Amino acid sequence: MERKRSSVTLLIALFMLVGITTTFGQNVDKKVYDADKYFKIRNYKEALSLYLEAIEAGVKDPVVYYRTAVSYQHMFEIEEQVKAIPYFEKAIDAGTDQLPVHVYYDLADAYHKNEQIEKALEYYGKYKGMLKGDQGEIEKVNRALEVANNALSMMSSPKAIEVINFGQIINSQYTEYNPVVSADESVMAFTALRPNTGKTRSGDKFIEEVYISYNSSGNWSQPQPIRIASDYNVGTAGISADGQKMLIFIGGAGGTGNLYTIDKSGNDWSTPVTMGNKINSRSHVETTASITPDGKTLYFASNRPGGYGGLDIYKSVKNEAGEWGDPVNVGPEINTRYNEDAPFIHPDQWTLFFTSDGHNTMGGRDIFVTRLFNNKWTTPENMGYPINTTANDNYFTLTADGRKGYFSSDRKGGQGGQDIYSINMPEEEANIPLTMIKGRILNGENNEPLPTTIYIVDVESGKKLDFVYQPDPKTGNYLIILPPAKNYDMIIESEGFLPYTLNINIPGQTYFYELYQKIYLKTIKQFEVVVGQEVEVKNAFYDTHEDAVTDIRKTHEATLVKSDSIDMYDLMNDLIEAEDQAGIDYLVSLINMKNPIEDVNFNEAGVVEAATRVYYYDESDESKFEQKEVNGKTIFSLPTMYVTEEAEKQKMRSKERSTKYDQALLKDVVKVYFDVAKSELQPSYHTELNKILETLKKYPELGVQISGYASAEGDEKFNRELSNKRAIAVLDYINHKGVVRRRIIAKGYGATKTDNSNKEESRRVEIQIVDLNEHGREVK
DSSP: HHHHHHHHHHHHHEEEEHHHHHHHHHHHHHHHHHHHHHHHHOHHHHHHHHHOOOOOOOOOOHHHHHHHHHHTSSSSSSHHGGGGGGHHHHHHHHSSSSSSSSSSHHHHHHHHHHHOOEEEEEHHHHHHOOSSHHHHHHHHHHHHHHHHHHHHHHHHTTOSSOEEEEEEETSSSEEEEEEETTTTTTEEEEEEEEESSSSSSSSSEEEEEEEEEETTTEOOOOEEEOOOSSSSSSEEEEOOOOOOOOEEEEGGGOOOEEEEEHHHEETEEOEEEEEEEEOOOOBBBEEEEEETTOOOOEEEEEEOTTSSSSOOOEEEBTTTTBBOOOOOOOOTOOSSSSSSSEEEOOSSSSSEEEESSSSSSSSEEEEEEEETTTTEOOOHHHOTTTTTTTSOOOOOOOEETSOEEEEEEETTSSSSSSSEEEEEEHHHHHOOOOEEEEEEEEEEOOOBBOEEEEEEEEGGGTTTEEEOOOOOTTOOEEEEEEOOEEEEEEEEEEEOOOOOHHHHHHEOOOOEEEEEEEEEEEEEEEETEEEEEEEEEEEEEEEETHHHHHHHHHHHHHHHHHTTTTTTHHHHHHHHHHHHHHHHHHHHHTTTOOOOOTOOTOOOTTTTTEEEEEEEETTTOOOOOOEEEEETTTEEOOOOEEEHHHHHHHHHHHHOOOOOOGGGGOOEEEEEOOTTTTOOGGGGGGHHHHHHHHHHOTTTTTTEEEEEEESSSSSSHHHHHHHHHHHHHHHHHHHHOOOOOGGGGEEEEEEEEEEEEEEEEEGGEEEEEEEGOOOOOOOO
């Protein structure tokens, strides 16, 4: 009986085990079934999760392995994509009868992305060997073999360049790409892919926005979005060399999109303005652009009809009316049947960088460079490994001095998606012979910026307009980049002043050169009447060639110190223990390193040249305005100021001063009195004034000081105005007798208190002979 019960119990347990196994098997089958449904509708994320659960449960089906691998390939991050490799390998090992033949191509592609190039070549070869006359697939795999061989060649001889991730201040778990940077690295904007918070656009999970960061003392600020109203994506397309104009992309319906501009004012940006129907097309896309420093030539990418395939790079030149001309395809030397995008024309105007998945790419998109010689572009050169990798590397921009490059990449090791990276170019490639002028125009009375327009005219080419610049209206800052061995006139129109001209002679240097410039403007008034203007120019010259390598290293090290990448305290302690004073001084200099743009010492002897030119409007020799035709506009400018020559002359003039007159001439004071409430000069004073005129005629270094006094009684404003009128009556008499205003110093003393017995003293004007040199006046 017991034996019978044991048999029944065993049988029940067996049935239960079979039931559990059947249920488990059904659950696994259900996971695979559901995963297949997601896979077929291309919801690879949900499919992948279920396939992995099925494999964990013991499924060894080659189709499941294959579809797991394909799902990985469709993930956003490249580090997730390469996880497909072991599943492709298992699928092939488990049997290929149920698998598509291109499983070999898919595995090769995954090896390629993972930089296992020799494995990639092996499986590309296997795939090619299985093709039976499919010309399209043969062409596809031949291209893949070519690209993989490119990668193998370049990775076997990498360039000695460190690629630096910008870190968490700029990069995030999402995508940041297409950094556009001003020539002096003071402004950087980029496109950021961010979760859609529901504030704008459709139900897209992510939207593209423009973010901006500013460089202060070598540190980039926390990026902030630029609010641009649009129902579609917006992104960076390019930026002017001075950082004052940004080119942006605004998307449209059906995958279209066009180029627009926004202008900087302080830290604010204007609303977008379209670049017009010559640049933008109606039913295609213009993605990115780059503008030359003179604002006259634009390179941009478009997939409009008539190109060589995909996106092509085009060039447009402004005509004399300031309108963009018909775009011209830059030709088959640059454009291929693949995509060419992200053109960046360097300020030297003959070096062009761009992105392409054609040419001799290593895989994905690579960065290429070409140069213009004899009006023809050279064969594009791959920038090489590790700038380019088997991932997507794109959107390259280079600083004006050629020393630092910025780009974006989705390579392994990033923060997420595409990240922004920088490189320090090798010294032999970084030497670009340009002059970068960074300046600021200020009101000399209050140090406030002045609304200004600057015209740059090439003197040697017949006074032809080259550039027009609008300094930042909130800061007065401007940035101008000029080629070597040129002579230019800067014609400057500042609000409240007559146009004036500064001459700049750019030497024929063979390296990058920096000139920092400050211009101060003051009106010259005589008793509230504007009679002229003073232009003070200070130029600070810096030779960037001599200490270039040291400066690059110091800048990089300073950034590391400030971002805590170097333990500064441990390093300082080590230096102190070693009694390394030079090392301590060097580290302190890194910690305190500031942006030289803002910290230029404009009073430093030997580095700064300074010159002041005072223009009096009544002087016939100086009021001969120079007529300049610029951009279809006639500008009458005050005579050109040759800053270098003026600075040297003013130095020499102070050394050559000599006194030839009798010092007693400076002691006499002539008083002129006026009737009550009157400002007419009485003829009785002409004799004394004429004696002063004779002295001035005899001694050119002498001038006259006219001092006006007002009564303290009655209405203050009336008395001040009456006092000025009296002083002007005397000034006019002297001026009309041939003494130019340069030799007249006007002083108003306002109300004066007198005793009741002599009220006449409050109605006087005093005239005294003075030495102009002692009053800072230039003697003509």
